[in-house]
Amino acid sequence: MRAIVQNGYGTADVLRMTEIEPPAIKADEVLVRVHAAGVDRGTWLLMTGQPYAVRLGLGLRGPRDRVAGMDVAGTVVEVGAAVTRFAVGDDVFGTARGSFAELAAARQNTLALKPATLSYEEAAVVAVSGVTALQALRDVGRVRAGQHVLVIGASGGVGTYAVQLAKAFGAEVTGVCSTEKVDLVRSLGSDHVIDYRTADFGTGGHRYDLILDIGGDSSLTRLRRALTPRGTLVIVGGSLDGKWLGLGRQARAVALSLFVRQRLTMVIAKQRHPDMGTLAELIGTGRVAPVVEATYPLADAPEAVRHVGAGKTRGKVAIRV
Known part of the structure; x- marks a missing residue:
């Protein structure tokens, strides 16, 4: 073959x-x-x-x-x-x-x-991106209807699923992406879109209940400023330039979470057929594509x-x- x-x-x-x-x-x-x-x-x-x-x-x-x-x-x-x-x-x-x-x-x-x-x-x-987004939102992020969710990297593989899944779970979603991808993220159902080339999600005064940082490089300080006092940060993927381990920022987030009220964590996705079934159902009903x-x-x-x-x-x- x-x-x-x-x-x-x-x-x-x-x-x-x-x-x-x-x-x-x-x-x-x-x-x-x-x-x-x-x-x-x-x-x-x-x-x-x-x-x-x-x-x-x-x-x-x-x-x-x-x-x-x-x-x-x-x-x-x-x-x-x-x-x-x-x-x-x-x-x-x-x-x-x-x-x-x-x-x-x-x-x-x-x-x-x-x-x-x-x-x-x-x-x-x-499978890979959809399951990662699902577990990051539902299992690790514990997303609930009515929450304000920020998806950093909303136009990529995991991000496009995360925006749609967060909407399916009843959240108000803000997506962060580059200028040329704003139209895509908006078409996925994102309530608000931030073009990171012209605006900073950390300086607008808005606070989010849940932030998914997908393969980004924002500092924990900057991310925490955008969280509500008891909000949750889920880091998805390793550092883009981490040649040896690639998980330094995740390790610092988990350690810091022990001393602050905010939940700072990460996701390591596992392929499981019940989650594939969930995605198939959401796709079948048109809520995710x-x-x-x-x-x-x-x-x-x-x-x-x-x-x-x-x-x-x-x-x-x-x-x-």
Whole structure:
């Protein structure tokens, strides 16, 4: 089968398409014929091997799992002996092991049935970013109807889901983005939009019950000034320039939270099929919709990853297999 593989860490030049053997599945896994895959920021970070601490789990000189990609949408073609949730022929979406390929193995508890209203390309960009936004808001941020929520990085992969989910939960949402993306964030339902090139969310006098800082670099002091006295800050993603660990700001936030009334915390998302089901329901009712900026053929996957790594994406990028 065709697949995008990497033998070492580095730029998108380490990714190449080649022929490899199809993956073997375990008892609790299914084999998915991949119709589309999603590109997320994590894929780019794993390609670069940064922060360096991730190499302790992935492989010191190169990734043990050579096929890139996590987000997936496709059709089940084989099921493991212990699989009870899916059958051959089911259209599914979620996360898989090496989705930049014609076939990928996926655990049944990281998949859900694909909503009929979504194309494969749209479904392929839901799991990683959508689940992260859902858990950041609902589980860590404890969002409630009527709260004022600030989403910093509202136009990116996680941000576009966070704006829509916060609205679905009944919050009043303010999105922060660049000038050229204001129209996008407003179209997602954001009640207010702040162009960070012309305004500062920390100096307007408004205070927020919940702030999601997605891959930003604002200081904790600046973020705390924008929070209500008992508000919650959720930091999503690591530092953009954290080569060794990338979690210094998160660690400082959690430590400081022990001494102040505000909750300062972070999210480490986990792929769980109940959350995939929640997203599928919200998508099915029209309250949440994936935003796909561009679709690339499998052969151009390195260019797709390079584009996402540049940090200028409007929503998500998909790969058509």
